[in-house]
Amino acid sequence: MTTPVILQVPPFSALCNAAFALRREVFVWEQKVPEEDEHDAHDLTATHFVAIVEGEVVGTLRLIARPEHTKIGRVAVRQHWRGHGIARTMMRAAIEHARARGQERLYLAAQSDKLAFYEKLGFVAYGDEFPDGGMPHRAMRNYDL
Template sequence: MNALTILPVPAFSTLCNAAFTLRREVFVWEQKVPEEEEHDGDDLTATHFVAIAQGEVVGTLRLIKRPEHTKIGRVAVRGSFRGQGIARSMIEAAMLQARAAGEQRFYLTAQSDKLGFYEKLGFVAFGPEFMDGGMPHRAMRDYDKDSAVLID
């Protein structure tokens, strides 16, 4: 993998706007998520992260602090950069920063075909499968793993 820089960026900064463009590319254009579902009010308060390689934003995610956990979401990597460990590196960096700020419990909703990826990062799926953005998803968490039950 080429040199990769991962950093948090302020909402609506130049780098965050590049991340929003990447999200549109991945979610709206590639995965056909309705554009009106791609951005939400959480974008205003989330901590956004970008991965920069070869001088461009090639990955992004956001963290949303909730009372019960920190939610990881909108994980996206540009198609030509996939398979290089960028998503894993971003998630690990974001969780490390959140842990340094006292956060210990992480949650996400994963596209059902990506469960194995998140399991390798220590997450377990629970609850029923549900549709989000026109694709099946599962809730996942990295805490209270023994009580996580799948419902089908």
């Protein structure tokens, strides 16, 4: 498989719009997340990343800088490309991006069946399971309090 190219893209650019379409495909159509829950005001200010393979946007995620930590969210990979390391490559690029900006404390809300994936990247689950978009999630972070 070709190694994905990971790019930071501005909100509502052509590549970011392709990422939004991918998020709709994965979250709304496939996972049945209510469409009104998929986009939020953070899309205007988040740092968006896309993974491109063979000219196609096959993955996306976003970073939201907060005072207490940087939140990683909306991690999505097109179904056909799952299992090829796309999400891992995107996550590593996003973590590196955050750290280069002095943001060492990272947080995410993982779908409960994806905990092992994020644990391999150094995240630890904490707190109780909670619903998000109709699916069980757990909070995870890469830092101690």
